[in-house]
Amino acid sequence: MIKLAKFGGSSLSHEAQFRKVKKIIESDAARTVVVVSALGKRVPSDNKITDLLYILHAHMQHDVEYETIWQTIYQRFVEVRDALQLNVPIEKELEKIIQMVAAKKVSVDYLVSRGEYLTALLMSDYLGYRFVDAKDIIAFHYNGKFDTERIALQANAAYKKYGKIVVPGFYGAYPSGDIKLMSRGGSDITGSILARALRVDVYENWTDVSGILMGDPRIIDNPETITEITYRELRELSYMGANVLHEAAIRPIQEVKIPLNIRNTNAPADPGTTISSDEKCTTYDITGIAGKKNFISLILYKSQMSDEVGFLSRTMQIFERHEISIEHVPTGIDNVGIVISKHSVENNLYELLDELKSELELDEVEVVDDLALIAIVGGNMRGNIQLTGKIFMTLSQIGVNASIISKSAQELNLIVGVKNTEYEKAVRSLYEELVRK
Numbered sequence: 535m536i537k538l539a540k541f542g543g544s545s546l547s548h549e550a551q552f553r554k555v556k557k558i559i560e561s562d563a564a565r566t567v568v569v570v571s572a573l574g575k576r577v578p579s580d581n582k583i584t585d586l587l588y589i590l591h592a593h594m595q596h597d598v599e600y601e602t603i604w605q606t607i608y609q610r611f612v613e614v615r616d617a618l619q620l621n622v623p624i625e626k627e628l629e630k631i632i633q634m635v636a637a638k639k640v641s642v643d644y645l646v647s648r649g650e651y652l653t654a655l656l657m658s659d660y661l662g663y664r665f666v667d668a669k670d671i672i673a674f675h676y677n678g679k680f681d682t683e684r685i686a687l688q689a690n691a692a693y694k695k696y697g698k699i700v701v702p703g704f705y706g707a708y709p710s711g712d713i714k715l716m717s718r719g720g721s722d723i724t725g726s727i728l729a730r731a732l733r734v735d736v737y738e739n740w741t742d743v744s745g746i747l748m749g750d751p752r753i754i755d756n757p758e759t760i761t762e763i764t765y766r767e768l769r770e771l772s773y774m775g776a777n778v779l780h781e782a783a784i785r786p787i788q789e790v791k792i793p794l795n796i797r798n799t800n801a802p803a804d805p806g807t808t809i810s811s812d813e814k815c816t817t818y819d820i821t822g823i824a825g826k827k828n829f830i831s832l833i834l835y836k837s838q839m840s841d842e843v844g845f846l847s848r849t850m851q852i853f854e855r856h857e858i859s860i861e862h863v864p865t866g867i868d869n870v871g872i873v874i875s876k877h878s879v880e881n882n883l884y885e886l887l888d889e890l891k892s893e894l895e896l897d898e899v900e901v902v903d904d905l906a907l908i909a910i911v912g913g914n915m916r917g918n919i920q921l922t923g924k925i926f927m928t929l930s931q932i933g934v935n936a937s938i939i940s941k942s943a944q945e946l947n948l949i950v951g952v953k954n955t956e957y958e959k960a961v962r963s964l965y966e967e968l969v970r971k
């Protein structure tokens with residue numbers, strides 16, 4: 535049994551968090567592969583090391599004084615090392631970095647990756663695990679895609695050789711050896727890619743919450759935690775705003791069916807959320823509710839639209855030309871609604887409307903602004919006639935009109951559109967009705 539344990543920045547913010555991590559690792563001998571982010575915030579007003587490194591690079595580039603920022607970074611690593619009485623010669627590593635900065639010979643990717651690199655050096659010493667640099671395992675092709683074959687070879691060789699390893703997250707290397715960063719929050723991806731390469735039994739993602747919540751805690755009082763969720767359900771929820779994991783972390787493990795367990799470093803006894811491909815039934819009718827505000831619906835009217843072959847395809851091409859991603863397409867006989875995010879047409883809405891009107895020879899375009907979308911997600915919804923009834927009954931009882939309704943073909947989600955101003959009220963009532971009753 536092999537467990538990969540990835541720890542996020544909040545689990546690594548200072549010495550006390552390192553101690554918790556060690557306890558977690560030592561409590562289960564299967565936890566032999568550890569991936570770390572960079573030191574995170576100790577308190578909400580604190581800075582993440584990653585953010586400081588980005589700022590340091592910008593200051594270097596623009597010849598702005600950076601000594602204070604550098605001292606903050608320097609001190610944070612030295613403090614953890616000293617508090618844990620480790621032997622890592624961290625000053626030497628830090629000196630090397632600042633010399634490169636002083637000579638302006640450092641790429642942003644290299645400099646920012648040092649957050650994870652130094653954190654992993656400290657953690658490996660503290661755990662007595664072998665430090666394995668991500669540049670020697672996480673291989674990228676020059677086109678920026680993962681070289682999965684090379685990753686599998688390198689990861690397995692290192693694991694076989696050392697048995698217990700700590701790998702910095704968030705970066706890898708091109709064939710030239712140059713460092714490449716992933717997108718923000720990328721340590722989740724490193725965890726996922728490594729979990730797959732090593733075919734571990736479980737990928738544990740340790741963070742500061744006890745799993746994924748069934749609803750947004752900013753809207754709902756104390757929402758319950760989801761104990762089991764499928765990868766597909768999670769995709770639906772994260773797409774609609776529930777964010778716990780980096781989106782790109784799901785696919786690599788979903789393909790090889792490695793379960794992912796989200797756990798809380800500050801409450802390690804909590805079981806957290808397990809994400810897998812098993813279609814297990816939850817105690818509730820639904821798995822969760824998520825949603826986003828600020829959508830816009832463009833309703834296109836044209837007589838005889840339904841008889842016109844290729845109308846939708848021509849419509850889509852116009853949106854594609856503007857690189858606008860379409861969220862939903864509710865259709866009528868001679869009209870079709872195109873739901874997009876407001877943000878995507880911030881600068882070119884009128885131009886887009888003109889093009890739609892003239893190229894598609896429309897009779898009219900109606901713009902419905904300030905829409906919010908609510909997604910009710912769950913594999914249990916399939917064929918559940920009562921549930922759909924309950925949803926609309928709830929909305930009608932609170933006087934909210936569902937202007938857009940769409941159910942995915944797999945019946946994994948049901949999306950309703952409401953006014954932005956009614957969003958919170960609708961989410962709260964739906965949650966009460968579908969989860970708490």
Ligand code: ASP
Nearest residue numbers: 571584704718719720721
């Ligand atoms: N430290 C990086 C970030 O802040 C990567 C990560 O935490 O996963 O985005």
